[in-house]
Amino acid sequence: xxxxxxxxxxxxxxxxxxxxxxxxxxxxxxxxxxxxxxxxxxxxxxxxxxxxxxxxxxxxxxxxxxxxxxxxxxxxxxxxxxxxxxxxxxxxxxxxxxxxxxxxxxxxxxxxxxxxxxxxxxxxxxxxxxxxx
Numbered sequence: 653x654x655x656x657x658x659x660x661x662x663x664x665x666x667x668x669x670x671x672x673x674x675x676x677x678x679x680x681x682x683x684x685x686x687x688x689x690x691x692x693x694x695x696x697x698x699x700x701x702x703x704x705x706x707x708x709x710x711x712x713x714x715x716x717x718x719x720x721x722x723x724x725x726x727x728x729x730x731x732x733x734x735x736x737x738x739x740x741x742x743x744x745x746x747x748x749x750x751x752x753x754x755x756x757x758x759x760x761x762x763x764x765x766x767x768x769x770x771x772x773x774x775x776x777x778x779x780x781x782x783x784x785x
Contacts (some may be wrong), residue, residue, distance in 0.1 A: 662716060663690065666697045667783070673724050674713070676731045683734060685725055686710055687742050688762045689780035691769070698780050699754075700725065700765060701742050702734070709739035712746075712754055716765050729758070746780040748773050 666688050674683040683702035691698050700713035719726050738754050748770055755767050762771045770779055
């Protein structure tokens with residue numbers, strides 16, 4: 653799927669997702685949207701941060717893998733995939749290696765999307781920053 657056929661939501665749109673329920677591909681509620689990360693260079697939204705349960709861990713999901721409407725966000729991943737995703741600290745930036753670990757977990761290659769954006773960035777560089785609303 654090309655970027656042109658699927659325009660990405662704006663930063664303001666995604667900020668409005670905070671508090672929305674995240675549903676998996678079967679429509680089951682899995683988590684709540686807690687925040688987002690933006691690209692360290694462009695400022696474009698890259699990851700939606702979702703919290704699993706009231707005291708659960710926070711995991712990132714690629715914005716490119718989400719759709720939102722009517723107070724909910726949907727993702728193509730099932731509940732177990734989301735629950736087992738690598739946790740991140742929503743208050744700290746991500747470096748290239750952390751993002752690559754998350755991309756690898758979700759099976760997103762370095763030839764497309766976020767993987768392609770990160771591939772030529774310096775090792776250890778900050779690639780995504782948290783946005784607080």
